[in-house]
Amino acid sequence: MIPRINEEDIARFDAVLRDLVEKSEASVVLIVERAGYLIHQHGQLEGFEPTQVATLASNAFAATEFMANLIQEPDFSGMYQQGSTISTVTLNINPSCLLFVAFESRLSVGAIKFFCGEAVKQLAAQLEIAERRAPGDGIDLSDLNPESFQTLFQRDPPPATGA
């Protein structure tokens, strides 16, 4: 289960991802929760939509893990997709999170994985800290009125028909 993430965690995630991008020259790096939530990101890539990519990466990784189970392989720790201009690597951080990296295909995937190795350790350590943190910083929702979200989402008004 994913722990509650606070400012300290995000600051640490940011430092690790920033360092990873600098060292590896990767274009974009994402921390993704396994249900598909984007937790944090660093870097840029034209036309890149991190929310969608996070969801697709987590589900694709889940599919490869399922395949691993079927062939009795206990450790599919990563997934590599080679492209002509951009390639991606998705790596296991811990049971709740993944690291997704998009990088120019001219770069060595071996080098990318090497730099990711240290980042994964640091991210896993921070997630462990978050998991151990006392749950005293929960959101106080006690004064929220449930009636206030009776119709959270509304249908847009139908277009006016011409006379």
Added chain:
Amino acid sequence: MALINQATKELHVKIVYYGPAKSGKTTNLEQVHAHVETARPEEKGKLVSLSTSSDRTLFFDFFPLEATVIKGFTTKFQLFTVPGQVIYNTTRQLVLRGVDGIVFVADSQYDKMEENVESFRNLQENLKSLNLNLDEIPYIIQYNKRDLGQIADVSFLEYLLNNREVHVPFYEAAATKVEGVFETLNGITRLLLQKFIQQGTRNA
């Protein structure tokens, strides 16, 4: 499980539309995507559909939707569908991981009753395989295709599908006409947020 990011003031919630093949799960998402009123239309997320060449859902459909509801927290709802076809059961299990709320979309046509019941049973089995229990997950039922002929009475559908210890909310819908689609979406978000309020009150 929902992700609470206190640094960015975001609450992430995953809702899965489940049900038999061709019951209208993808249509629900398409209609929400096409018609939801947003403050900033340019920021409306894309609808991602991983479908076969014949437009049947292969992996899932996905659409992110956000609203500010909880004391400054942006709540990001991730709406998913599963493939309804029997052969894609593994995929349904994958999509159910981390689910917070479920909309079971039933086909109201008489000749689909067996498929409805089988899909509901399959939902419970798949949750069990993930060490989850339907009793602990907010869910609602949508009786879709109410605009077609040869449909079962709602009382019969209720008898077949909503007969568990806890009676859950149900909504009649004709998703192709956007009827009942937003009522359903608001129904499940309301249940989910009420659950978070109860948990938050306990944790705070």
